Amino acid sequence: MPRLPHPRYLALALFCVAGAVFILSPLAIVILTSFSATAYNVFPPQEYSLRWYETLAAQEAFYGAAVRSVVLATATTAIALAIGTLAAYALVKYALRGRDLVKGFLLAPIVLPSIVLGVALFIFFVRIGTINSDLSLLVTHVLVATPFVVAIASAAFANFDWSTEEAAMDLGAGPVETFLRVVVPQVRAGVVMAGVFAWILSFDQVETTLFLVRPGQTTLPIEMFLYLQKWQDPTIAALSSILIVAAALLVVGLSVAGRGRTPADILRQQREGRR
Amino acid sequence: MACGQGRAGLARVAAPWLLLLPAFLLMTYAFVLPIGSFLEYGFYRFERGRLVQDFTFETYRRFLLDPYYHAVILDTVKVAAIVTTIALLVGYPLAYGLWRLRSPSLQRWFGLIIFSPVLVSVVVRSYGWTVLLADQGAVNWTLMRLGLIGEPLELVYNLTGVVISLSHVFLPFVVFPIYAAMTRLDPSLREAAMDLGAGWWTTFRRVTLPLTLPGIVAAAQIAFTLALGALVTPALLGGGRVLVLPLQVYRATSEINWPFAAVGGLALLLMALVAVVLSNRLLRYAEP
Numbered sequence: 001m002p003r004l005p006h007p008r009y010l011a012l013a014l015f016c017v018a019g020a021v022f023i024l025s026p027l028a029i030v031i032l033t034s035f036s037a038t039a040y041n042v043f044p045p046q047e048y049s050l051r052w053y054e055t056l057a058a059q060e061a062f063y064g065a066a067v068r069s070v071v072l073a074t075a076t077t078a079i080a081l082a083i084g085t086l087a088a089y090a091l092v093k094y095a096l097r098g099r100d101l102v103k104g105f106l107l108a109p110i111v112l113p114s115i116v117l118g119v120a121l122f123i124f125f126v127r128i129g130t131i132n133s134d135l136s137l138l139v140t141h142v143l144v145a146t147p148f149v150v151a152i153a154s155a156a157f158a159n160f161d162w163s164t165e166e167a168a169m170d171l172g173a174g175p176v177e178t179f180l181r182v183v184v185p186q187v188r189a190g191v192v193m194a195g196v197f198a199w200i201l202s203f204d205q206v207e208t209t210l211f212l213v214r215p216g217q218t219t220l221p222i223e224m225f226l227y228l229q230k231w232q233d234p235t236i237a238a239l240s241s242i243l244i245v246a247a248a249l250l251v252v253g254l255s256v257a258g259r260g261r262t263p264a265d266i267l268r269q270q271r272e273g274r275r
Numbered sequence: 276m277a278c279g280q281g282r283a284g285l286a287r288v289a290a291p292w293l294l295l296l297p298a299f300l301l302m303t304y305a306f307v308l309p310i311g312s313f314l315e316y317g318f319y320r321f322e323r324g325r326l327v328q329d330f331t332f333e334t335y336r337r338f339l340l341d342p343y344y345h346a347v348i349l350d351t352v353k354v355a356a357i358v359t360t361i362a363l364l365v366g367y368p369l370a371y372g373l374w375r376l377r378s379p380s381l382q383r384w385f386g387l388i389i390f391s392p393v394l395v396s397v398v399v400r401s402y403g404w405t406v407l408l409a410d411q412g413a414v415n416w417t418l419m420r421l422g423l424i425g426e427p428l429e430l431v432y433n434l435t436g437v438v439i440s441l442s443h444v445f446l447p448f449v450v451f452p453i454y455a456a457m458t459r460l461d462p463s464l465r466e467a468a469m470d471l472g473a474g475w476w477t478t479f480r481r482v483t484l485p486l487t488l489p490g491i492v493a494a495a496q497i498a499f500t501l502a503l504g505a506l507v508t509p510a511l512l513g514g515g516r517v518l519v520l521p522l523q524v525y526r527a528t529s530e531i532n533w534p535f536a537a538v539g540g541l542a543l544l545l546m547a548l549v550a551v552v553l554s555n556r557l558l559r560y561a562e563p
Binding site: 008009012013015016019020022023024025026027029030033040041042043044082083084086087089090091093094096102105106108109111112113114115116117119120121122123124125127139140142143146150200203204206207210211220221224225228229232236237240243244247248250251254255 | 287290291292294295297298301302304305306308309310312313316365368369371372373375383384385387388389390391392393394395396397398399400402403404405406407409411412413415416440443446475500503504506507510511521524525528529533536537540541543544547548551
């Protein structure tokens, strides 16, 4: 027989609903504002229009920045996955002397405030004369993404059954073939997660990238940040709405992919991975 | 290894270092050398708009003795502490709610809602808050409609706006460590406490809270260190009135005052390290 939940649970449920509203409202308001007809912020919008999407379509700086961001994030992901997965494999598989020290060293960039890293890299690249090269930008993003790949991939490898690798080698498969056809498929979920994380991280870099980009050659978040410091019209809202919808599609995708798995399951898997 | 002991043995010793080589090269070129050269600039001077490269403690002396920078450091720590507190106060009940949800699909969706802001750029989220908190924004409109206030509150382009927005930005990083600690909790402990006659509050205070303390400390560490280094949100929502250290470092760098940027950056780094060391200490006490 259904009975009314205890007031305590009702209060908790109410708090959670309020929390969800708090979390989603800055994103929802951006989408609402993007359809407003006025240039100044007023709630609720007095009239609705598509004029900010038209303004956005005419802003060519954003196209270039978006393309540059996507290319940069994709290249960063590929390189960081290669470097980070190899390092994680070595860290988990071999009983290295000073393994904790090595791991701590490789994860150090995570603890550093990003603005410090950004300024340090800027001064360094100016000094060695590579400040205007795209390669410096790529190296910076790879440096930011790799520690996270190492951390996530280590967890995946810790969960790996090493006897299957030995079996493949005993049956005559070479080390590269074994790695690609036996090891990688088994840790695929972890590697995919690391890749998604690296891509988002690179796509969202502001502090580390701010000084490394030339005017007219910026990435999308930087272009938006600089635009917002000058203007506050809803053109940015229109662009943001497109990014939010893209993120929402990703969330739905993740949700479908993770069907039947609760957050607890995912955490449990990770924890077992760490052992 | 069945065959070729000698060569295989050597390969076994060399292999891990070969696999680690790309990571070490990357770290040396893009981390060790830049940080080293960055710290070196702290011992140079910046005078009359020019960089003077001779060894001196002048920049350190100026930074440490100027009351203006004392205020900046205090403000930076204050903002980080308030943000951490608010994020914990909001995040703990959310993590608890997520943990107690009985329907798996509801739990998955709620988890995704909490996590989803991470997928949207910090620039977009901060912009959303400037719109939401504006004088004619949705928050003030709602409060006026409810008759709680007579005229709009100043919520943005000051400390309030920065704190609200930062708490929102770091919320996912707070909820998940706490939630992870809750899933580690043995349910029989709570049942035992209840069976022995403890009320829900006593059970929470004496069992759940102490056992999830490691999660709280880990969450606080993440929120505090991220808040110390935040630049985008104070720049967009501070309205030039919230002069935290990352903003000063940003400005000094654009003005080619690299010695000051280096000293300010080192101060930020030390503050983050102190927070990490302190919370690791606390964590050792908190581990059951």
